[in-house]
Amino acid sequence: MPKAPKKRPAAAVPDKADEKMKKPRQLESLATQTGMVSPEKTVELLCQAAGLVRTEKQEQLKWASAFDGSNMPGYTFGLLRVPAKHTFGSEKAAAPAYFTLANFSMLDADGHLYEDRCWKWDVQSCINGKGFCIAHGKACGMPSSHPDLVVCGFPCKSNSIMHKERFQEDALAEHKQSQMSFNSALQLLAKTTPKYFLLENVLGAAKSSAKASAGSAEIKETPKDHGEYDLPEHYERRMGEVLRQYSIACVELTSAPMAENRPRLWWLGSRDEGFRASDWKKAVEDLHAQACGLQRQSMHPYFHASQGGRGKDVEGPPLHETEALYSKYFSEQVNKAIQANRLPKDAKAMDRRERPSARHSHLAAQNPYTQAVADCLHMALPYMYHEQDVNLDENERNCRPVVADLSQNSARARTSASGWWGTLTTSSRLYDFVSGKVLDAAQHLALLGFDISKLNLGTLTDKDSRQFSFTVMLTTRGHAKSTCEATSKVQEICDLAGNGMSLGQTTKVFIPLLKHMGYFKTAPSKSPVFNGSAGFGALSGPIRILFAVLDDKSGASFDKRCTVIWLTGGGILSPACLKGWELRPSADIWAMEFEAEECDAQARTLYKKNFPKVMLARDFGSNDFGSKEILISGKCPEKKENLEWLLEACDKYMAKCSAKIVLVLASPRPPKELEGSRWTSGSHEVSWSAFSSFEASTFVTLYCKGNGRDAATGDKLAKALAAEMESCLRSGSEKCRDKQLQEPMLDLPTPAADAERTPAITRQLQIQAAAAKLKDSMANDNSKFRYIDASRKALKVCLAIPLPTKRSILLSASPGMDAKVGRVSLLDAMGYGSTCVNLALQPNSRK
Ligand SMILES: [Zn+2]
Incomplete structure (x- = not known):
């Protein structure tokens, strides 16, 4: 059995009774990016960190791939706005092939997607036109031109430290799948002679089987002892033999600042004397170091957006038999945890009705075994994380959220209190003890960096075993019918995600190369990387903070559009802010005039120029804005009765449309106390002089409907929001101070x-x-x-x-x-x- 993850030294050993217990883990520094960060933002952040901006170059970059998986390279080119033609790829499994064809431009660009089996033994069959192409439904010859870049992520099954055979068999044996793929990749590179290539593989390749551990969710140090690099050495020796004209370098990357770490090895190859692999590696390492200094994104918004987890829906109370099974498993799991020193011998179990499986519907939908593991881990967490006080209040728990992988037993299950995760495997079943949610399969893809709201997952599923044929899709795209029939297996989406590349890494390896190729150039003056105050990153945007922190039972997803209503007359919360928040693409924006008579002709002209939709406040209640999340911001009504009227109208609207409304209003003075209002509010002063030429300050007040957590956070949120707004404005293009006005x-x-x-x-x-x-x-x-x-x-x-x-x-x-x-x-x-x-x-x- 693999060794348990290495513990970091604890500050102190509690007392003698606990001596036999493992030392509690020290808490990792917490991930601080509270809102879900879009793939566009992640890429932008990395470009900023590299100090690079896109040039005007529009020439097509020709690239090809092998063992495509989820086609993260193609997706990354799109986000980097580099026109890239995917000339051919190859994929063995049906689900990723489907995913690639359904979501990326390969068909439109007339690229070929070969069935992987032709790479297995002889690349020649493709080159001479015998390779079967899924995209065209026939044997297609390989494009004759040399691609600029070939990206291969060769299968990791037999090298993965997660794979049980990893410890029993010699991973170098010629019959192993990865070995075949590696050799195929070499053949492909030797035949196509791209100018540059990238080979990606799991870090397991860098560790000998004897020293590999099961891995923990936390970042591990790379083993430095002699003899541990025999595998990469083998790979590199083979590469050197086959690809003599290339300079080759290996770099180890994680996906930082993204929420999933996913350590991987990347081999960079170049036959361009002007850009040797060592130069490339140096630039990638520099960028990676910068990225590690960025604010870490958190997993929790992905749980927030999860709907049902990976269980089957069950109705009603558990059956007698189910409960008996559960009890048996629970007792087994507790014993395992005690043996693994995760629980003291005299640990007392919680009342059955208090356990997570009885309280959270996501968990209740899981099988009795998984429930037992979760409940047992719930008991063990305070010991594992040195939080023996199980009576932590809600806020403290929120500060130290713990996530566990329920796919393993209570002695081995990996956990993380940092807000980020090591590696999601194809079998991971992550459970968040705070929200009580199991991570959706689609969120596995989101954690890799895909915007899942824009993906076509088609018949891909995470529950059923289904059969599908490529024919359906290809005919709808107007291409020749395919004869390919493929039976997909269970858990396709998680398989896809578990084997995929991460956006954080593809971006890091691409940008330096793209700079060399002229697609990027050094930014004129390095744009400041936002350093949000109050623990919130400016890039997550105030709106996202608001809706991420405020409790939302409907499981709000930030992919949905929200409505922003601007109360006219406000200066600070003006369209300039909206621009700073980059809301325009994701929000319906309205202007609302509170009192028509106060709004004269010139102002109305201005509003109409800036807002697609304008309404009068008195019509607010009779509208239906469609979205469930509404932000009202702008100038606070001067008259107290008007503010009261507005809040009441919001109350009614929320009840009518079951929507959530948050108000962020600006006023020159702190707002008056509203007696008897059920709204929670908090104010914070923002100095205009920090970012404009105005000699004044304003109060930003946030109103939210008080219940549960909201009640305590109104004031905190207002402060965070105000600080964030200041930093947005200060660093944005709206800087007005000492400007010609x-x-x-x-x-x-x-x-x-x-x-x-x-x-x-x-x-x-x-x-x-x-x-x-x-x-x-x-x-x-x-x-x-x-x-x-x-x-x-x-x-x-x-x-x-x-x-x-x-x-x-x-x-x-x-x-x-x-x-x-x-x-x-x-x-x-x-x-x-x-x-x-x-x-x-x-x-x-x-x-
Ligand atoms: Zn073809």
Whole structure:
């Protein structure tokens, strides 16, 4: 039996009674990315970490693959916006072949997907046109042109440290599957002579069978002892023999900052003298080091989005027989845990009704054995994690969420308290003790980096054994019928995910190569990597934080669109923020005018330019926005009764449409206490001067419907949100501070000395006086922007824009020799783009 994972030293051994117990694990540093991070964001983050941006290059990159699996390389090219033509691939298993053809552009690009069996012994059959192609339903010849890149992830079954035969048989034996695949891969590379190649395999290849352990969920150190690298040496020797014209280097990667670690070995090969494998490796290692410093993404949102787990639905109370089976298994598991020193001998079992299997429906849907393992681990966790206090309150538990793999028994089951996981295998059945959810099969794919809302999983399933034929799909795509018939096996999706590559790694190995090939270049100035405060990454976005943290029984999925309603008149929560939050692609955005009469013509023009949909507040209740998640943000109604009315309207809407509404409102002063309101609220001050030229601050107040956890988190969330908004704005393109915010000075005629003092003339004189004062103030030090409000009697010169009123006429003087004075464009100052209509201060448009 493999050794149990190595424990890190604990701070202290509790007492004598526990001496025989294994030392408790020290808690890993927690994953901090609270919301689910989209694949686009992960890729963007890695590009930022590499300091690279996409160039204009649109030339097609020709690539090919073998042992394709889930085709993560093709998906990664798409996310990197590199036009890539998948000229051919090969896949043995039906499910991944189906997955590739259904989701990627191979068919459209007229690529070939060979059945893997032709690689097994003789690549020649493909080259001379005898290889059977699933995409065309016939034997297809291999494209004659050399691909730029070939990516192979050769099967890991016999090398995997998870595989039981790994410890009994010589993995080098020629008959082993991986050996055949490896040799096939070499043959393929030798025949196609791509300029570059990538070979991926599990880390197990780097460990001798004697030293390999079962692996823990935590990152393990690479073994450094002599003799442990005999396998890669063998592989490298073979590569050197067959691929003489290539320079080859090996790099070990994880998927950081993603939530699943999945350590893998990558061999990089190049026959380009200008970009040797060692250069490539160096760049990949640098990028990997940067990525390890990024905020770690968490698994918990994936549980949050899980629907049913991997069990069959059961109805009603367990049958008598089921319960008897459960009891038998439970007792066995407790004994196992005691033998493995995961539980003390005198451990007391919880009341049956208090155990997770009795409380969580996801677990109740599992078989009695799995339930028993989960319940037993639940008992053991406090000992394993040195949290003997089983009475931790809800918040503390939330801070230390524990996930366990229920596919193994209670003595061996791997667990993680860090919020991230080691490697998801094809058999993993992860259970989250906090949410009580079992991870969906589709979420296994999401953890690899796929946006599952955009995938076509077709007939792929994780429950039933089904038969399907490629014919159906191919005819719908207008291609020749395929004669291929394949019987899929159970757990296709988990198999697909377990054998797949991770986006975190494909991106890391691709970017340096793509830079060399001219698809990427060094970013002009390295964009700041967001460093969110309060433990939340800015990239997860405030909205995602809100909905991830707030309890949602409907199992909210962030792939669903949400509705954002902007209450007009608010400055800070303006469309600039929406842009910063990158909501536009995933939200329906409305503008809501609270009171029609207060909203004059020019403002309405502005809203219509910026918002696709505009409504009046009084019509709010009669709308149906479709989505179940609604965010209302913008200016807090000034009158208390209006705010009360709004909250009441939200109450009614939530009851009517069973939706969740969160309000994030800005007000110049802390909002008044609402007595008797069942809404939970929290406020936080945001200083505008941090990111704009305004000399003011605003209060961001968050209102959510108080129940359970929400009640305690309103204030915390408001603070986190406000901090996040500040950092978004500060680092985004909306940075306005000390920026030219001017409209040209209008050419004001100087009135004759004896002219009649009409309001218009008075106003002109006032503006001229203010402009003169501003210009004077620049005489001594003209290195700073200065502002003045000409509508005020005091005519105070400020270094930031004074908070405007309806009557304000704001002027600014820019630094420089001529100290030009102009009007301040408030729209610019608020972060509206220059393409917006700018009517705000035109004298003749005012009433
Ligand atoms: Zn073909």
